[in-house]
Amino acid sequence: MCRMLLSIGKYSNLTQYMDFLYNMANEGKHSPHHDGFGYVLYSQNEIKAFKSIEPIRKVDGVYGTTLVAHARKKSSSGISLINTQPFLADNISFSHNGTIKGLGKKGKSDSYHYFKLILKGFPAAITKIREMNFTSINFIITDGNYAAAYREVRKDPGYFSLFYRMEEERFTVSTEEMGGKWFEIEDKTLVVFRNGRVNEYKADDVVPEVI
Numbered sequence: 001m002c003r004m005l006l007s008i009g010k011y012s013n014l015t016q017y018m019d020f021l022y023n024m025a026n027e028g029k030h031s032p033h034h035d036g037f038g039y040v041l042y043s044q045n046e047i048k049a050f051k052s053i054e055p056i057r058k059v060d061g062v063y064g065t066t067l068v069a070h071a072r073k074k075s076s077s078g079i080s081l082i083n084t085q086p087f088l089a090d091n092i093s094f095s096h097n098g099t100i101k102g103l104g105k106k107g108k109s110d111s112y113h114y115f116k117l118i119l120k121g122f123p124a125a126i127t128k129i130r131e132m133n134f135t136s137i138n139f140i141i142t143d144g145n146y147a148a149a150y151r152e153v154r155k156d157p158g159y160f161s162l163f164y165r166m167e168e169e170r171f172t173v174s175t176e177e178m179g180g181k182w183f184e185i186e187d188k189t190l191v192v193f194r195n196g197r198v199n200e201y202k203a204d205d206v207v208p209e210v211i
Contacts, residue, residue, distance in 0.1 A: 001073045001159070002085070002175075003033050004095040006140040008066040008147045008193060009170030011043065015062045018069055020178050025056045025071035028176050029159050033073040036084040040093035042066035042144035047091060051084040066144045070095040083109040089119060091143045097175060098136025098153075098160060100129060114139070122190075123207035126152070136160035140173050141211065146194040148211045149173040151185040152203070164191055166198055 003024040007017045018039065025033040034055035041048045043064035050059075056071045070085040086093045096111040103110035117125035118141065129137050135155040141148050151162040163182040164173045171193040172178075173185075185191055190201045192210055201208045 001030060001075055001099065002070055002095070002097045003028055004070045004097055004140055005172070005174045006068045006142060006147055006149065007170060007172040008142060011063070011065050013063055014067045015060060017067055017172070018059045018062050020174070021069045021071055022056050022058055024176050030073065033071040035072040035074040035079050037071040038084050038086055039067060039069040040086045040088055047144065049088050051081050053079050053081060053084060066142055066147070068093045068095055068140060068142055075099040082107070083112060085111060087112060087115045089115070092119070092141065094118065094139060094141045096137070096139045098134060098138055100132055100134040100137065102132055122211050123209050126203060126207045138162050146192065147171060147173070148190060148192045149185060150190045152188050157187070169196065171198060
């Protein structure tokens with residue numbers, strides 16, 4: 001169980017988003033989330049990744065175009081860097097909030113293996129995970145140019161929430177609302193930000209191939 005956030009837009013100071021993750025982890029729903037934290041920061045042609053197994057702390061001077069950040073509250077797998085999110089493969093970063101029973105193995109968390117499935121194909125991954133017992137398969141993903149967020153919950157929807165906003169050409173997704181006008185992502189819904197536009201896709205029976 002975790003708190004997570006994604007923000008993508010023009011190059012700017014993104015420190016406020018790390019501050020908000022810090023606040024969610026320490027004062028938000030089901031806090032504290034102190035089993036490690038990390039972030040991936042995209043800045044033009046550079047990608048910076050940071051992970052720690054320590055409780056989240058304040059991070060200053062976060063400048064870039066895109067930020068993915070995550071504060072962990074472990075549900076099964078132990079505290080380790082390999083299970084600390086966001087996960088990064090090439091230029092794609094990913095964070096998950098929830099527990100998928102039976103997916104974690106060989107010391108790697110369910111979220112780690114969920115990311116591997118998503119990389120192979122979104123529809124097939126969701127179809128497979130739906131056969132398992134899970135609380136939430138909410139995730140955020142980006143390559144620094146586009147971003148997507150998916151919400152599907154089977155337990156405690158008030159905690160496994162996901163919101164997004166579009167403000168001043170910046171698209172942001174968060175497990176809890178910051179200031180401004182936010183839209184709650186409905187269950188079994190994928191939200192995609194690409195080329196400055198936001199589109200929503202339902203994934204009730206047929207899961208769309210759009211990421």
